[in-house]
Amino acid sequence: MKVEFWGQEFNVNMIFGCIGGFLIAVMSSMFGFGGGPFMVPLMTVGLRLPMFIVVGSSLLAIFFNTLVGTVQHYRFGNLDWVFLCAMFPAALIGGWIVPQIAKRVSPLVVKRIAVVGLLILAASLLGVLDPLLKAMFG
Numbered sequence: 001m002k003v004e005f006w007g008q009e010f011n012v013n014m015i016f017g018c019i020g021g022f023l024i025a026v027m028s029s030m031f032g033f034g035g036g037p038f039m040v041p042l043m044t045v046g047l048r049l050p051m052f053i054v055v056g057s058s059l060l061a062i063f064f065n066t067l068v069g070t071v072q073h074y075r076f077g078n079l080d081w082v083f084l085c086a087m088f089p090a091a092l093i094g095g096w097i098v099p100q101i102a103k104r105v106s107p108l109v110v111k112r113i114a115v116v117g118l119l120i121l122a123a124s125l126l127g128v129l130d131p132l133l134k135a136m137f138g
Helices: 014-031 036-046 051-075 081-104 107-125 129-137
Strands: 002-005 008-011
Touching (some): 014 036, 036 051, 051 081, 051 107, 107 129
Antiparallel strands (some): 002 008
């Protein structure tokens, strides 16, 4: 299927995307993790979409989950207003600036940065970083 975005045309295998997205959704709901770290490689490698489109799509996908989670935390009295007021503008500014940078930087550099971020996330989830951080910072 051909998808057009801001005057650029991309060929996307929708069947592969739907099957991959479904499998990621099943796995993330079974094991309790967010699917974003897996959807980004699916869209960049599997669907061959440029990173500036993938970033925006990912942000749109997590926006609704974040909104519902924020409302639930508010209902339970767990909302930290100072933290919200600090992070909300930062998220908006970052959501605007990062795609602008990603459009101007080589896609290979953006993918390498994403890989480093995913490796750090994986190491953190596996508990590998905890002893290292304790050794470094006491």
